[in-house]
Amino acid sequence: MSRLSNVFQFMLGFILGVAVFTAGAVGAAYFILGKMAKVPPRPIFAEEQQATTASGEEVVASAKPLPAEELPAGAYKARVTASIGLYVREEPTTESNRIGAVAYNAEIMILGASEDQQWQKIRIPETGEEGWVKAGNVETID
Secondary structure, X not given: OHHHHHHHHHHHHHHHHHHHHHHHHHHHHHHHHHHHOOXXXXXXXXXXXXXXXXXXXXXXXXXXXXXXXXXXXXXXXEEEOOOOOEEEEOOOOOOOOEEEEEOOOOEEEEEEEXXXXXXXXXXXXXOOOEEEEEOOOEEEOO
């Protein structure tokens, strides 16, 4: 009887040990994957100026808007729909240099598209800067 009790205790201890180990591993994985799933903050580029409010909070101040300009032929206004904004690149490739960024919900001008329709040439009205963004991340506005 004592021998049966020892075997039962060993099996119960082994099962409880595996359960505690599994729960710890699942908890650690959940914690690590939860940290990795957060969207990183939008990068701040040298062209953007830092300002502080009276309460000491940092605020990114954009350049003053330019007067409304006429749209070139074939161009139209659009709004950025990508929740983390878009990088603006020199050329229509992912290997091209980043020359800036536009924030979510920012208004831009679409000047045209690449031959493969995967990229759109844009102009940022506030700065007049032109570059390329990945297609499908904007919506047309009036």
